[in-house]
Structure formats: structure tokens, C-alpha cells
Amino acid sequence: MKAVVYNKKAYPEKLIYSDVDKPVPKDNEILIKIKAVSLNAADYRSMKIGLIPRRKIFGADISGCVESAGKNITQFKPGDEVMGDLASFGFGGCAEYVTAPERAVIFKPSKISFDEAATLPMAALTALQALRDKGNIQKGHKVLIVGCAGGVGTFALQLAKYYDTEVTGVCSSKNVQQSKTLGADFVIDYTTEDFSKSDKSYNLILGINGNYPLLSYRKCLAPNSIYVMVGGSLSQISKSLLFGWLLSFGSKKMRSVSAKPNREDLEFLGTLLENGKIKPIIDRRYPLDKTSDAMNYISQGHSTGKVVINI
Numbered sequence: 634m635k636a637v638v639y640n641k642k643a644y645p646e647k648l649i650y651s652d653v654d655k656p657v658p659k660d661n662e663i664l665i666k667i668k669a670v671s672l673n674a675a676d677y678r679s680m681k682i683g684l685i686p687r688r689k690i691f692g693a694d695i696s697g698c699v700e701s702a703g704k705n706i707t708q709f710k711p712g713d714e715v716m717g718d719l720a721s722f723g724f725g726g727c728a729e730y731v732t733a734p735e736r737a738v739i740f741k742p743s744k745i746s747f748d749e750a751a752t753l754p755m756a757a758l759t760a761l762q763a764l765r766d767k768g769n770i771q772k773g774h775k776v777l778i779v780g781c782a783g784g785v786g787t788f789a790l791q792l793a794k795y796y797d798t799e800v801t802g803v804c805s806s807k808n809v810q811q812s813k814t815l816g817a818d819f820v821i822d823y824t825t826e827d828f829s830k831s832d833k834s835y836n837l838i839l840g841i842n843g844n845y846p847l848l849s850y851r852k853c854l855a856p857n858s859i860y861v862m863v864g865g866s867l868s869q870i871s872k873s874l875l876f877g878w879l880l881s882f883g884s885k886k887m888r889s890v891s892a893k894p895n896r897e898d899l900e901f902l903g904t905l906l907e908n909g910k911i912k913p914i915i916d917r918r919y920p921l922d923k924t925s926d927a928m929n930y931i932s933q934g935h936s937t938g939k940v941v942i943n944i
């Protein structure tokens with residue numbers, strides 16, 4: 634089969650479009666013919682720090698069709714359309730085929746396309762778990778989403794509106810109109826305005842992108858409110874993990890989220906998408922042999938929504 638394989642000695646690109654053996658499913662695995670895979674920060678960051686998947690093939694968020702099933706498989710049969718996050722199962726999505734245990738995937742809702750399905754698993758699930766589980770989002774809350782224009786941010790913005798909150802998004806000028814179209818009540822263009830200089834306070838803040846002082850976030854929290862660190866620059870992530878708990882006192886809580894793949898949550902998100910409550914923003918599509926270009930693009934940190942590889 635064709636796959637994009639990591640080779641640390643290859644130069645300048647380390648992701649090489651190659652012929653490799655088609656995987657054979659074990660008794661408790663399915664073989665999936667991949668239709669689409671979306672890239673995440675987890676892909677390029679793992680590559681940057683040398684955390685290479687055992688198959689040497691990146692790509693976690695996949696959609697496709699079951700090609701064959703091991704003899705212990707009970708839920709899926711050949712032809713079923715599936716989607717899922719393979720980050721906990723060795724990645725392997727930038728390829729024509731991948732094997733996975735059945736718990737890694739769910740049925741793809743029939744009304745959504747393979748491209749749309751591939752955008753959901755990691756990005757939308759992170760947004761959901763950050764808002765609902767860590768952020769305790771409630772109807773009527775004032776929510777600030779810092780970094781509302783990327784993969785996680787575009788879903789977070791729409792999910793926050795789904796929960797009937799007042800949403801302020803922070804992004805650069807080029808994404809202001811899109812954020813409004815996705816439902817943001819207010820948009821702050823970070824190239825001209827610093828969100829922390831305003832007197833407005835929020836019940837829930839999601840820090841998704843950028844690198845801002847933790848005290849700026851804390852200053853913007855209303856009484857009985859929560860800041861959730863989702864991501865951002867490596868410096869933002871380490872500062873939040875090291876010092877966030879120190880600033881988490883009184884009625885202002887500072888937390889971080891580490892999203893966990895969860896089939897029920899993914900099914901919920903699939904239903905929201907199917908019912909038009911959320912929609913994925915697909916910035917660019919690439920063919921499999923241009924995966925290296927796609928990875929370079931998302932690693933610049935300014936993609937708008939998701940980047941999808943079609944297979």
C-alpha cells in the first residue's frame with residue numbers, strides 16, 4: 634500500500650511517500666481502508682520532539698471503510714463506515730490502510746462526509762471536554778476563547794454557542810469575520826487589541842493558542858470562574874502546568890485539560906454535526922503524497938480550522 638513514512642535521515646522532508654506492506658488485522662482488530670485523515674498539532678509536535686509512532690506513520694484522526702475484520706470482532710463488518718482517533722493505538726492514518734481495535738472507532742454518521750468525519754475526533758473532542766468537563770460550562774456564561782480560529786478553536790466556539798453562552802473569541806484579523814459567522818458574539822483581534830486590557834470578565838476562559846501571562850487570564854476571570862489551558866506555545870503549556878495550580882485559589886480556578894478519546898463523546902459530536910449544530914471548517918485539503926507539505930503548513934500554527942488529507 635501507499636503510506637507516508639517518517640525517515641529521520643531523509644532531507645529536507647522527513648515524511649516520505651512510500652510503498653509499505655499492507656497491514657494484516659489480528660483477531661481483535663479491523664482493517665480500515667482510509668478515506669480521509671486530518672492532521673493535528675499532536676502530529677507535528679510529536680515529530681518535532683522525536684516521538685515517532687511505532688508504525689512510523691503519523692495521522693490519528695481517520696475516517697474510512699472497514700475492509701476486513703478479525704475473527705473476534707463483533708461490532709463491525711466489511712463495508713461499515715467508521716471514524717476515530719488512533720493516537721492511543723499507534724497513529725498510522727497517513728496511509729491507504731490501517732489496523733485498529735474496534736474500540737478505537739465508531740460508526741460514521743451516514744449524513745456526514747468522510748472529510749467532515751476526519752476533522753472531529755481529536756479537535757472537537759478536546760473542545761467538548763475542555764468546555765463541559767473541565768470548564769463546567771453553563772447556559773448564560775460569558776466565555777472567552779483565546780485562539781478561536783484553529784482546529785480546536787473553531788469547534789470550541791460553536792460548542793460554546795450550542796451551550797447557549799455569550800462567546801468572545803480571540804484571533805487575528807484574517808479570522809475575525811469567520812469567527813463572527815461561526816457565532817461569536819464578540820471578536821477581539823489580537824493584532825490590535827489585548828484581551829486582558831479590557832475590564833470585561835468571564836465565567837469561563839479557554840486558552841487554546843498563543844502565549845499569554847497566566848496573570849492576564851486570572852485577571853479576566855469573574856468570581857466563581859474557571860480558566861482551562863488547552864494548548865498554545867510550548868512555553869504557555871509548561872507555564873500553565875507548572876504554575877497554574879499556584880494561581881488557582883479563592884473562587885478562580887485554573888486548570889488544564891488532557892483530552893481522552895471517548896466513543897460516547899465522539900458519537901455525541903457526530904450527531905451534532907449531522908444535525909447541523911456544529912460544522913467543521915476545512916482550511917485545506919491535500920492528497921496523500923503531499924502530506925509533508927500539509928504538515929509544514931499546520932506546523933506554522935496559523936491554519937484556519939482543519940487540514941485534511943484525502944486518500
Ligand SMILES: NC(=O)c1ccc[n+]([C@@H]2O[C@H](COP(=O)([O-])OP(=O)(O)OC[C@H]3O[C@@H](n4cnc5c(N)ncnc54)[C@H](OP(=O)(O)O)[C@@H]3O)[C@@H](O)[C@H]2O)c1
Nearest residue numbers: 674780782783784785805842843864865890891892935936
Ligand atoms: N489538551 C489537549 O488534550 C489538546 C488536544 C488537542 C490539541 N491541543 C493543543 O491545542 C492547541 C490548538 O490545537 P489546534 O489543533 O487547534 O491547532 P491549530 O489548528 O494549528 O491552531 C491554529 C490557530 O491558532 C491561532 N493562533 C496562533 N497564534 C495565536 C495567538 N497568539 N493568539 C490566538 N490565536 C492564535 C491561529 O489563528 P490566527 O491565524 O488568527 O492567529 C490559527 O487559527 C495546540 O497547542 C495543541 O497542542 C491540546
